[in-house]
Amino acid sequence: MTCILKVTDVCVHLTTENGSVRAVDNASFSIKEHETFALIGESGSGKSVLGLAVLRLLPDNAIFSGNISLDGISLTDLSEKEMQKIRGKTIGSIFQNPYLSMNPGIRVGNQIAEPMWTHLGITKEAAREKAVSLLERFSIVPGKTRAREYPFQYSGGMLQRAMVAMGTAANPQLIIADEPTKGVDSLKKQEIAETFRRVSAEGCAFLLITHDIDFAKAMANRIAVNYCGEILEIAPTEMFFKEPLHPYSRALLDSLPERGMHPIPGPSPSMIEVPDGCRFNPRCPFADNRCRTEKPPMTETNGRTVRCWKYA
Numbered sequence: 461m462t463c464i465l466k467v468t469d470v471c472v473h474l475t476t477e478n479g480s481v482r483a484v485d486n487a488s489f490s491i492k493e494h495e496t497f498a499l500i501g502e503s504g505s506g507k508s509v510l511g512l513a514v515l516r517l518l519p520d521n522a523i524f525s526g527n528i529s530l531d532g533i534s535l536t537d538l539s540e541k542e543m544q545k546i547r548g549k550t551i552g553s554i555f556q557n558p559y560l561s562m563n564p565g566i567r568v569g570n571q572i573a574e575p576m577w578t579h580l581g582i583t584k585e586a587a588r589e590k591a592v593s594l595l596e597r598f599s600i601v602p603g604k605t606r607a608r609e610y611p612f613q614y615s616g617g618m619l620q621r622a623m624v625a626m627g628t629a630a631n632p633q634l635i636i637a638d639e640p641t642k643g644v645d646s647l648k649k650q651e652i653a654e655t656f657r658r659v660s661a662e663g664c665a666f667l668l669i670t671h672d673i674d675f676a677k678a679m680a681n682r683i684a685v686n687y688c689g690e691i692l693e694i695a696p697t698e699m700f701f702k703e704p705l706h707p708y709s710r711a712l713l714d715s716l717p718e719r720g721m722h723p724i725p726g727p728s729p730s731m732i733e734v735p736d737g738c739r740f741n742p743r744c745p746f747a748d749n750r751c752r753t754e755k756p757p758m759t760e761t762n763g764r765t766v767r768c769w770k771y772a
């Protein structure tokens with residue numbers, strides 16, 4: 461299967477008064493066509509920054525290095541104007557808060573139609589018609605009436621679905637969904653899962669950023685575990701949940717309620733003064749001298765990739 465997204469050795473450091481925040485370091489992974497790839501890990505570990513790096517929407521204080529290519533085109537070399545064509549067309553994005561992502565003063569139908577007339581080169585009229593059918597596809601009925609309504613007239617779940625409709629309007633090849641289930645109840649979560657599956661069945665790949673591990677488990681083909689700005693393990697979902705290899709992955713799963721809710725010992729590390737060697741070493745029960753001084757490489761082992769000296 462061909463890769464749709466290829467992220468190679470990406471680093472994003474954010475300059476602040478207190479020093480440089482190492483939000484993303486040496487991130488490398490690729491997402492295949494039709495694949496859902498989930499990036500999980502604790503709050504502040506750099507997941508969203510990595511998603512923004514792919515969209516080239518990093519804040520002004522960000523220092524970026526590395527390469528990101530989409531379908532063979534290096535996004536890092538594109539001008540902002542070229543990048544705008546990619547955003548919303550080839551890459552769709554869905555952010556956690558539908559109230560923030562949707563413009564309160566524009567009719568929902570027009571918001572969904574907009575990426576189609578700007579990116580697909582169809583008339584506004586045709587785009588509006590397509591928006592109506594998209595709404596109906598996501599069970600927002602009757603589409604014609606609903607399209608003329610404003611976001612405040614929608615329930616939270618409907619807005620979430622409308623947002624997915626908007627993110628998928630221009631038939632993107634990849635969707636970046638950042639915390640799509642944050643603050644939604646389990647019924648709505650199921651609805652989101654269903655809409656994602658529908659879009660995925662049509663061939664769209666997903667970069668799913670979430671700390672909802674159950675949602676990642678239900679949706680993803682592969683899981684990447686992020687810790688303190690680094691990816692520590694990438695594994696096929698089933699393998700990962702059956703036998704996580706990295707000590708942090710294990711600790712993360714053991715901290716889940718269904719696995720006994722064992723907290724991970726020790727505090728989360730600073731993102732500015734990051735630990736030497738393996739970033740997890742201060743909290744790792746297996747850490748030895750080398751773990752404290754030398755950074756482990758990403759190593760292929762048993763069908764997955766792990767950044768740990770135990771497997772190097």
Ligand SMILES: Nc1ncnc2c1ncn2[C@@H]1O[C@H](COP(=O)(O)OP(=O)(O)OP(=O)(O)O)[C@@H](O)[C@H]1O
Pocket residue numbers: 474475476481483501502503504505506507508509510519521671731
């Ligand atoms: N504009 C910014 N300037 C400085 N630091 C920032 C900026 N944006 C994010 N950060 C820092 O970068 C780090 C990574 O943040 P990020 O939002 O990517 O984490 P996350 O894994 O998505 O967390 P969450 O699960 O809470 O969304 C954090 O330490 C955060 O405080």
Ligand code: NI
Pocket residue numbers: 507508509638639
């Ligand atoms: Ni985030």
